[in-house]
Amino acid sequence: MYHKTLSYRVFNLFNYIVLAVISIACLLPLYHLLMVSFSDTSAANAGRVTLWPIGFNWDAYAQTFGNDNFVTSLWVSVKRTVIGTALALFVNSIAAYALSKDNHVFRGRNIYLWYFVITMLFSAGLVPGYILILKLGLLNNLFALILPGLVAVYNIILLLNFFRSVPKELEEAAFIDGAGYFRTFISIFLPVSMPAIATIALFTMVGHWNSYFDGLIYMKGAQNLPLASFMQTLIVQGNTTGFDPAVIANMSQRTLRASQIFISALPILLVYPFLQRFFVKGIVIGAVKE
Amino acid sequence: MDAMTSTDHNLKTTPKASKRSGYRVPVVLHLMVLPAVLLVFVFSYLPMGGIVMAFQDYKASLGFTGSPFVGLKHFRYMFENDYFMKITMNTLIFACSKIILNLIVPFSFALLLNEVRHMGFKRSIQTMVYLPHFLSWVTLSGILIDLLGQTGVANQLLTFLFGIKPIFFLGDGTWFRLTIIFSDVWKEFGFNTIIFLAALSGINPALYEAAEVDGASRMKQTLHITIPSLTPILIVVATLALGSVLNANFDQVFNLYSPMIYQQGDIIDTFVYREGLLSGQFSFATAVSLFKSMIGLVLIIISYRLAYRFAGYRIF
Incomplete structure (x- = not known):
C-alpha cells in the first residue's frame, strides 16, 4: 500500500540513486587503479588518467611478471594459502564437531572450550610470539606462516554453533547404522554444513592471501617472501630490487605499482563472487542463534 | 542415600551411553580436539610464559632464566x-x-x-x-x-x-x-x-x-x-x-x-x-x-x- 504513495515513490527514487552512488564509490578506487595500470607512462605520471586508460598497453604487467622475485613470491603465497587453508579446515572443523557435543556426552567439553576461548581474550603479544618462532627454528620456514594462526577460535565457535543446529535425528540415524563419531562427522556433518565450511574456507583463504606482516618478520630473503609481504615492501617501503634499473627509469612507477596492486588483489576478486552466497548464509546462521 | 542416588544415576546413564557410543567410546572426541589443543598450547600458551620479560631486562644471550629482574x-x-x-x-x-x-x-x-x-x-x-x-x-x-x-x-x-x-x-x-x-x-x-x-x-x-x-x-x-x-x-x-x-x-x-x-x-x-x-x-x-x-x-x-x-x- 505505502509504496504507491507519491512521497514514498520520491523517496524510493532517491534511495536507489544514493545506494548506487555509494556502491560505485566502493569499486571506483579499484577501477581507477586498473585503468592507470593499462595506461601510458607519461599520461599516468601527469595524472591525466581517470576513468579510461590513455595509450592502452600491457607493459606494466609484462614488467611485473618479468620480475623473478614477484613470481617466486606468488608461488610462496599459493603454497601457504593452499596448505594453510586445508590444514585449518581440517583441524578447526573436527575440533568444532567434538565441541558441539553436549557436556554429558563429551565430558570435558566445557574445559576445552574455555581453554580455547581464553586465547581469544588474551594473547602474549608480538615479541614473545616472535621469540617463540625464533626458538622453534621456524624462521624462513613456510610453517611459520601457517601454524601460529591455524587454530582460529572464532571459526571454531562459528562452526560449533552451526553443527548444533543440525537436527539430532541425523546423527542418531548414523549411529544406528553403525557409524562412529568420525564417520558421522565426515559423512553427515560436513556435507550438511557446506555453507558454514565454505564461509570459513573463504575467510581463511583471504586471510592467508592478504597476510603480510608474518612474512615480513619471519621470512628473511626474497625467495621465501609471500606476495603480500613482497607487495608491502614494494608499495609501502618503495623497494624496487629485482626490477631492471634501466627499465625502471623509463617506466612510470605509477603504472607499475598499479599493475602489481591489481595482480595481488586479483585472486580475491575472482574467488569472492562464487563464495558470496555462502558466506552471508554461513555468518548469519553461525552468529545469530535462536 | 548417596549410594542410592549414584546407582540411580548409573541406571539412568548407562543404557543411554551404550546406545549412543557403544564400543565407540568418546575417546574419539578427545582425539578430535587434540590437534587444535596442541597447536594452541604451543603457539598461544607457550608465548604467555615469555611475558615474564616485561619484568626483566631481557637479553637474548642470557635467556629468560638468566636475564635480571627489574620489577616494574x-x-x-x-x-x-x-x-x-x-x-x-x-x-x-x-x-x-x-x-x-x-x-x-x-x-x-x-x-x-x-x-x-x-x-x-x-x-x-x-x-x-x-x-x-x-x-x-x-x-x-x-x-x-x-x-x-x-x-x-x-x-x-x-x-x-x-x-x-x-x-x-x-x-x-x-x-x-x-x-x-x-x-x-x-x-x-x-x-x-x-x-x-x-x-x-x-x-x-x-x-x-x-x-x-x-x-x-x-x-x-x-x-x-x-x-x-x-x-x-x-x-x-x-x-x-x-x-x-x-x-x-x-x-x-x-x-x-x-x-x-x-x-x-x-x-x-x-x-x-x-x-x-x-x-x-x-x-x-x-x-x-x-x-x-x-x-x-x-x-x-x-x-x-x-x-x-x-x-x-x-x-x-
Missing part, C-alpha cells in the same frame, strides 16, 4: 613517558571514531537497503559494498597512496571543484586522522551491514501488515517496528565493540603512516613493533603490549557481561 621499571617508564600518553590518545581517537561510525553507517545503510524491493538490484549492491572488506590493507594503502597523493585524483578533483591547493592527506596530522577513520569506514561498512540485514529479514511480516491496516506510513513503520526490532542486535554489536577500544587497526596505520605524522598518527601497536622488533627493546615492548592486553581483557569481559545482561547474548 618498564611500566614506570611507560607511564612517565609523554609519547606513550600521546599514542594511547591516538589509539583511543582512532578506535572510538571507527566503532561509532561503523555502527551508524552500516545500520543506516541496512535500513535503506531494506527498502529496495528489486532483488537483483539489492544483491548487486551487496556484492559491491562487501568487496572492500576482503582486500588487504597493503592493497588498499597502495590505492590510497596513489589516490590521495599530491597529483592524485582526489586532489585534482578538489582543485577542479573548489580551486584549493592540494591537501597532504597522508602528510598532515589532522588529515591523516580523518583519512584513517574514513577509509576504515569505507572498507568495513558494507560487511558490517550483514548482521543488520539478517536481523531485518527476521522481523515478523505480520507486524507490518497490522501497521498497514492501521494506516501507518512507511516512516512510522520504520520508526515503530523496524528500529525497535533491531535494537537488541544493535546493543550486542555496540557492547561487543567495547572490547576493541584499544585496537586502532595495526595493518591500516602501519601501511599508511610515516615518521612525519607520528605525533598524531602513531598507535600502541605500531609503537610496540618499532620498539620491539626494530629497536630490539624486547622487554619494554612486551610491557607495553601486556598493558594493552590487560586493558583489552577487562573490557572484553565487561562487554560480554553487558551483552548477556541486556540482550541475552552468548557466544556459545
Whole structure:
C-alpha cells in the first residue's frame, strides 16, 4: 500500500540513486587503479588518467611478471594459502564437531572450550610470539606462516554453533547404522554444513592471501617472501630490487605499482563472487542463534 | 542415600551411553580436539610464559632464566613517558571514531537497503559494498597512496571543484586522522551491514501488515517496528565493540603512516613493533603490549557481561 504513495515513490527514487552512488564509490578506487595500470607512462605520471586508460598497453604487467622475485613470491603465497587453508579446515572443523557435543556426552567439553576461548581474550603479544618462532627454528620456514594462526577460535565457535543446529535425528540415524563419531562427522556433518565450511574456507583463504606482516618478520630473503609481504615492501617501503634499473627509469612507477596492486588483489576478486552466497548464509546462521 | 542416588544415576546413564557410543567410546572426541589443543598450547600458551620479560631486562644471550629482574621499571617508564600518553590518545581517537561510525553507517545503510524491493538490484549492491572488506590493507594503502597523493585524483578533483591547493592527506596530522577513520569506514561498512540485514529479514511480516491496516506510513513503520526490532542486535554489536577500544587497526596505520605524522598518527601497536622488533627493546615492548592486553581483557569481559545482561547474548 505505502509504496504507491507519491512521497514514498520520491523517496524510493532517491534511495536507489544514493545506494548506487555509494556502491560505485566502493569499486571506483579499484577501477581507477586498473585503468592507470593499462595506461601510458607519461599520461599516468601527469595524472591525466581517470576513468579510461590513455595509450592502452600491457607493459606494466609484462614488467611485473618479468620480475623473478614477484613470481617466486606468488608461488610462496599459493603454497601457504593452499596448505594453510586445508590444514585449518581440517583441524578447526573436527575440533568444532567434538565441541558441539553436549557436556554429558563429551565430558570435558566445557574445559576445552574455555581453554580455547581464553586465547581469544588474551594473547602474549608480538615479541614473545616472535621469540617463540625464533626458538622453534621456524624462521624462513613456510610453517611459520601457517601454524601460529591455524587454530582460529572464532571459526571454531562459528562452526560449533552451526553443527548444533543440525537436527539430532541425523546423527542418531548414523549411529544406528553403525557409524562412529568420525564417520558421522565426515559423512553427515560436513556435507550438511557446506555453507558454514565454505564461509570459513573463504575467510581463511583471504586471510592467508592478504597476510603480510608474518612474512615480513619471519621470512628473511626474497625467495621465501609471500606476495603480500613482497607487495608491502614494494608499495609501502618503495623497494624496487629485482626490477631492471634501466627499465625502471623509463617506466612510470605509477603504472607499475598499479599493475602489481591489481595482480595481488586479483585472486580475491575472482574467488569472492562464487563464495558470496555462502558466506552471508554461513555468518548469519553461525552468529545469530535462536 | 548417596549410594542410592549414584546407582540411580548409573541406571539412568548407562543404557543411554551404550546406545549412543557403544564400543565407540568418546575417546574419539578427545582425539578430535587434540590437534587444535596442541597447536594452541604451543603457539598461544607457550608465548604467555615469555611475558615474564616485561619484568626483566631481557637479553637474548642470557635467556629468560638468566636475564635480571627489574620489577616494574618498564611500566614506570611507560607511564612517565609523554609519547606513550600521546599514542594511547591516538589509539583511543582512532578506535572510538571507527566503532561509532561503523555502527551508524552500516545500520543506516541496512535500513535503506531494506527498502529496495528489486532483488537483483539489492544483491548487486551487496556484492559491491562487501568487496572492500576482503582486500588487504597493503592493497588498499597502495590505492590510497596513489589516490590521495599530491597529483592524485582526489586532489585534482578538489582543485577542479573548489580551486584549493592540494591537501597532504597522508602528510598532515589532522588529515591523516580523518583519512584513517574514513577509509576504515569505507572498507568495513558494507560487511558490517550483514548482521543488520539478517536481523531485518527476521522481523515478523505480520507486524507490518497490522501497521498497514492501521494506516501507518512507511516512516512510522520504520520508526515503530523496524528500529525497535533491531535494537537488541544493535546493543550486542555496540557492547561487543567495547572490547576493541584499544585496537586502532595495526595493518591500516602501519601501511599508511610515516615518521612525519607520528605525533598524531602513531598507535600502541605500531609503537610496540618499532620498539620491539626494530629497536630490539624486547622487554619494554612486551610491557607495553601486556598493558594493552590487560586493558583489552577487562573490557572484553565487561562487554560480554553487558551483552548477556541486556540482550541475552552468548557466544556459545
